[in-house]
Amino acid sequence: MPSWTLRKRLVVAVVALLALAAIVIGAASVLSVRAVLLERVDGQLAAATTRSSGAADLPRTGQLPSPSRPEAPDFIGAPGQAAGTLGAIIDGGVVRYAGYTDAAGTLLPLTTEQFSELLPLTIGADPVSLDLPGLGNYRVVAVDTGGGALVVGLPLADLEFSVAQLIAVVTGISLGALALAGAAAYVIVRLALRPLDRVALAASEVSELPLDRGEVALAVRVPEQDADPDTEVGRVGAAINRMIGHVANALTARQASENKVRTFVSDASHELRTPLASIRGYAELTRRSGERLPEDATYALGRIESEAIRMTTIVEDLLLLARLDEGRELGRESVDLAMLLGNAVRDARTSSPEHRWDLELPEASVVIAGDTQRLFQVVANLLGNARVHTPPGTRVTTRLETTETDAVITVLDNGPGIDPSVLDSVFERFVRGDESRQRASGGTGLGLAIVAGVVDAHGGSVSVESGPGRTAFRVILPRSTFD
Known part of the structure; x- marks a missing residue:
């Protein structure tokens, strides 16, 4: 059963209470009026009994009125009796005479079934209501006339109709x-719940804001008239305003901390480039000096040079991410995606010939506006990710498709898939499928973060689907960016 809104529950509750009150009042009114009308009928019955008692001079023939003896006994048709008056003489448990008058004053006999309902009456008791078959409800009373019990009854049809x-x-x-x-x-x-609606609207607006990243201006507040602490809704509105204020302060502090980190990363990246270049240069100079060096020294210089190159790559990646965070504009030029993908796949074949690299391109060229170098880095990172995390012999397919508005790049492999525990966070920084720090297991976890940042800067989106035997990275780039 679907849940009801507070508005519906309140309306139903009010209507239900009013309905209950109407039922109680109506029932009390009907019962009171019926009691008054019944009391009036009892008075009329007492008068009719008095008239019938004065006229009850009947022979004891033991015969009932019938078509062969149609005259109405005096005690039934006495002057002043109303139409429908019923009368009967019961002597020793035997009905001597029993009949009633119709609307025209004609005497009609009671049937055996009808007068059998009169036999259990108690002489001298209060009037009772009886349902006589074929005649309906009657108010009847039995009195002692000295010559038997006189039963007199009046119809209750008028009372029931009223x-x-x-x-x-x-x-x-x-x-x-x-x-x-x-x-x-x-x-x-x-009208009463309108303040609550405005409070809910303010909360909904806050809930729809992207609070997980970037600078967030929480200008949304519950209106002042709905934050009066003297009312129930006002207390809720005031509490929400305080909560929004605390959240705004927390977001401001978080953003300030992130800005400091980004500034540090950017500054550190800039500062590290020069000493790294010097380390690399001096290592290379020493290695090429022509001097005969011990074997271990030659090995050490080679390691210094390779690690300097690796660290330079990390610094460049961090610097790129810092620039993307600052919202710096990327290059904007005509990019032929088919050519770009072809070059990236050829590089992947050269660096990892043990994998099977396939390329699927549309017949027509696909050109968008963007930064060629950064888009090439996106594809190279995706292919490098497939190379590092899949075993030799894995088929990696790079596919380019188009829609009316977008260019879609898909990098698909039939490797073991991504661990489900990290699948939702693969585009975050420093997230790696292998938590070990072995060089053979991959890089620093910045490659896919760069992919997400560059694609987002181009107004596109990137997603991943993965399972055993199939992993697909899907990059969507809007073609309209060149318009």
């Missing part, structure tokens, strides 16, 4: 009142 009309009127008025009350409750509740 009560039915009252029930219909009360029901109609109650339903109309409930409909109006429901509409009024909906309007009132909606």
Whole structure:
């Protein structure tokens, strides 16, 4: 069952309470009116009994009125008796006479089934209501006339009709009142909950902001009139405003810390380039000096030079990431993606001939606007990632496709796949599938971070799908960037 909104619950609760009140009031009104009408019928029955008692001079023939004896006994048709009056003489448990008059005053006999309902009556007891088959409900009473028990009854049809009309009127008025009350409750509740809607809107706006990175200006606040601590909704609004303020302070502190780190990385990268170049240069100069060096010294100089080259690459990567974080514009030129992919795949074949490198290109050339060097670095990093993390003999397919608006580059391999524990964070910095620091297991974890940063700077997106036997990196670059 779907959950109900607070507005719906309040409206239903109000209507339900009003309906309960209407039912109680209506039932009490109907019962009260019925009691009053029944008391009036009992008074009429007492008067009819008095008239019938004065006229009850009957022969004890033991015969009932019938078509062959149609005259109405005096105790049934006595002057002043209302139409439908019922009368009977019961003597010793035997019905001597029993009949009733219709609307025209004609005497009609009671059937055996009908007068059998009269036999259990107690003489002198209070009037009771009986359901006589074929005649409906009657109010009857039994009195002692000295010559037997006189039973007199009056129909309750008029009373029942009045009560039915009252029930219909009360029901109609109650339903109309409930409909109006429901509409009024909906309007009132909606107006009353508008401050809560504004509070929820402010919270929703904050929740949709990209709070995970970059500078975030939290200018959203709950309006002042909805943050009054003297009201229930106001206390919620004030609490949300305080929470937003704390979040804004935390984000400001985080951004300041990130800016310091980026500044440090950028400055350190700049400063490290010169000494690294010097180390590399002096190592190469010493190695080429012509002097005969011990074997271990030659090996050490080679390691110094190779590690200086590796560290220079790391510094360049960090410097590139720092520039991307600062939002610096990349180069903007015409880039033929088919040619770029061809060059990248040829380089991959040369550096790792033990892998199988395939290239799938469309017939028409695909040209976009972008930074050729950085886009080449994106493809080279993806191919290098496939080379490092897949065994020899793995097939790596580089595919270029186009849509009406985008160019799509896919690098697909049939290797073992990416560990699910790091799949969601492969584009973050320093994230590596192998947590060891062995050189053979890969680089520093900056390659895919550079891919994500460069693609984002070009207005595109990058994603990955991976499982045993299939890993696919998908880069989408908008073609309209050259317009």
